[in-house]
Amino acid sequence: MADGLKRVAVIGGGWAGMAAAVALAEKGLPVTVFEAARQLGGRARRAAIHGLPLDNGPHLLLGAYRESLRLMARVHPGPLPLKRIPLRLDVPGHFRLSLPRLPAPLHLAWGLLAAQGLTWQERLAAARFVRWLKRRQFRLGQDASVESLLRGHGQDGGLRRHLWEPLCLAALNTPIALASAQVFLHVLRDSLAAERAASDMLLPLADFSALFPEPAAAYVRRQGGEVRLSCPVRHIRRQNSGLALATDGGEESFGQVICAVPPQRLPSLTAELPELAETRKMVAGFHYQPIYSLYLQYPEDRRLPAPLLGLDGGLGQWVFDRGQTHGQKGLMAVVISGPGRHEILDHEALLDAVAWELAPLLGQQRPLWGKVVAERRATFSCEAGLQRPSIATPLANFHLAGDYTEGDYPATLEGAARSGIACAARITG
Ligand SMILES: Cc1cc2nc3c(=O)[nH]c(=O)nc-3n(C[C@H](O)[C@H](O)[C@H](O)COP(=O)(O)OP(=O)(O)OC[C@H]3O[C@@H](n4cnc5c(N)ncnc54)[C@H](O)[C@@H]3O)c2cc1C
Numbered sequence: 001m002a003d004g005l006k007r008v009a010v011i012g013g014g015w016a017g018m019a020a021a022v023a024l025a026e027k028g029l030p031v032t033v034f035e036a037a038r039q040l041g042g043r044a045r046r047a048a049i050h051g052l053p054l055d056n057g058p059h060l061l062l063g064a065y066r067e068s069l070r071l072m073a074r075v076h077p078g079p080l081p082l083k084r085i086p087l088r089l090d091v092p093g094h095f096r097l098s099l100p101r102l103p104a105p106l107h108l109a110w111g112l113l114a115a116q117g118l119t120w121q122e123r124l125a126a127a128r129f130v131r132w133l134k135r136r137q138f139r140l141g142q143d144a145s146v147e148s149l150l151r152g153h154g155q156d157g158g159l160r161r162h163l164w165e166p167l168c169l170a171a172l173n174t175p176i177a178l179a180s181a182q183v184f185l186h187v188l189r190d191s192l193a194a195e196r197a198a199s200d201m202l203l204p205l206a207d208f209s210a211l212f213p214e215p216a217a218a219y220v221r222r223q224g225g226e227v228r229l230s231c232p233v234r235h236i237r238r239q240n241s242g243l244a245l246a247t248d249g250g251e252e253s254f255g256q257v258i259c260a261v262p263p264q265r266l267p268s269l270t271a272e273l274p275e276l277a278e279t280r281k282m283v284a285g286f287h288y289q290p291i292y293s294l295y296l297q298y299p300e301d302r303r304l305p306a307p308l309l310g311l312d313g314g315l316g317q318w319v320f321d322r323g324q325t326h327g328q329k330g331l332m333a334v335v336i337s338g339p340g341r342h343e344i345l346d347h348e349a350l351l352d353a354v355a356w357e358l359a360p361l362l363g364q365q366r367p368l369w370g371k372v373v374a375e376r377r378a379t380f381s382c383e384a385g386l387q388r389p390s391i392a393t394p395l396a397n398f399h400l401a402g403d404y405t406e407g408d409y410p411a412t413l414e415g416a417a418r419s420g421i422a423c424a425a426r427i428t429g
Pocket of ligand 1: 011012013014015016017034035036037040041042043044056057058059060061231232233234260261262265269291292293375378379401402403404411412413414416
């Protein structure tokens with residue numbers, strides 16, 4: 001076999017690409033990772049803001065993120081920089097659901113029945129709905145929108161507003177009127193309805209490049225692989241039985257390629273591969289949803305009653321207190337998932353509006369400074385009935401990894417990691 005044909009390339013150093021690279025390195029296969037940006041992490045990366053190491057947006061992991069956690073443990077020398085807390089949805093003054101440290105399924109039953117901010121009828125309706133889902137093993141005969149599923153099962157009023165709608169938006173980043181009920185049920189099955197630890201929230205204690213992609217790169221290099229930054233692949237073409245990748249430094253041959261770029265980048269990158277025509281058509285039909293992250297710095301003595309709180313009735317949806325996780329005292333990170341009024345406000349007006357919403361929690365009207373990070377195409381819109389491309393393509397040595405590929409999960413770190421691992425398994429057998 002020519003030397004080039006033994007080589008494996010991964011294009012894209014986000015969570016999918018780095019998961020693939022680690023999974024290959026674990027099996028002793030040296031790999032070359034090409035990353036276009038100056039840093040690893042893709043949509044979950046460190047961003048320097050106001051001189052601080054922040055993230056492009058605060059992220060939350062769940063205990064159910066089995067594969068991401070396994071790979072993180074593989075590449076981290078010490079304990080994982082994550083704070084594990086039992087699931088708690090707390091919207092001060094409106095709603096509270098916390099899952100106690102009881103064995104499953106008691107933790108969920110107890111949590112629902114003891115939820116504050118719901119009527120007794122609503123608590124019982126939620127428990128009935130979960131029982132129905134379990135009987136059906138969280139499978140629907142046909143996909144529908146989350147909204148129609150909820151309507152069909154009497155999940156209205158406070159249940160919809162405080163529980164299902166925020167959970168759906170947080171997990172699928174898609175409004176309930178469009179969101180895929182089946183994908184939402186996969187998330188519920190693996191988190192709320194699985195063993196108790198699967199529903200735990202894992203709050204990062206480090207920035208997102210340091211949490212996985214950077215230690216993953218160090219691991220890949222130790223295993224004989226290579227990670228090249230600021231090295232975009234411009235196009236790919238077939239070359240005998242291998243594939244040639246063109247970068248600004250020239251062309252290189254590989255026997256196997258895992259393409260882990262976001263779906264928007266796929267069409268131009270694969271334009272010279274006619275075998276990918278169907279995949280290109282499929283992703284051309286995707287819609288995308290935004291996520292806005294607002295950082296607001298208050299005096300160091302300002303602190304929330306918990307590291308993560310829900311917000312109700314305004315623009316902000318969740319607020320993270322980075323003082324309690326990253327030691328950045330007084331710094332709040334507010335998340336707004338999905339479309340909405342916030343998209344038409346200029347950043348100053350948006351910061352003012354959200355500062356107003358936070359004032360009762362922090363006892364202070366104006367932050368010292370604020371910054372909006374708008375990811376307008378944060379994730380694909382995870383809509384009912386959406387067809388997603390398989391990781392396998394008609395080219396036996398070209399594989400697709402990424403949060404958008406076919407799988408149980410919406411666009412999440414875990415979905416990305418699983419797709420990368422599955423691509424690696426196709427190569428290592
Ligand atoms: C603000 C925000 C908040 C989020 N919150 C959460 C959360 O709380 N929990 C959760 O689980 N998920 C969350 N997500 C989703 C999660 O971040 C993504 O699903 C995941 O990071 C996608 O990883 P990926 O590797 O598939 O793609 P990407 O992260 O997009 O990685 C693709 C990589 O390919 C590189 N690339 C592109 N073109 C080329 C090229 N030609 N050559 C070489 N490299 C190239 C890019 O630079 C990038 O690094 C959030 C996303 C955003 C944006």
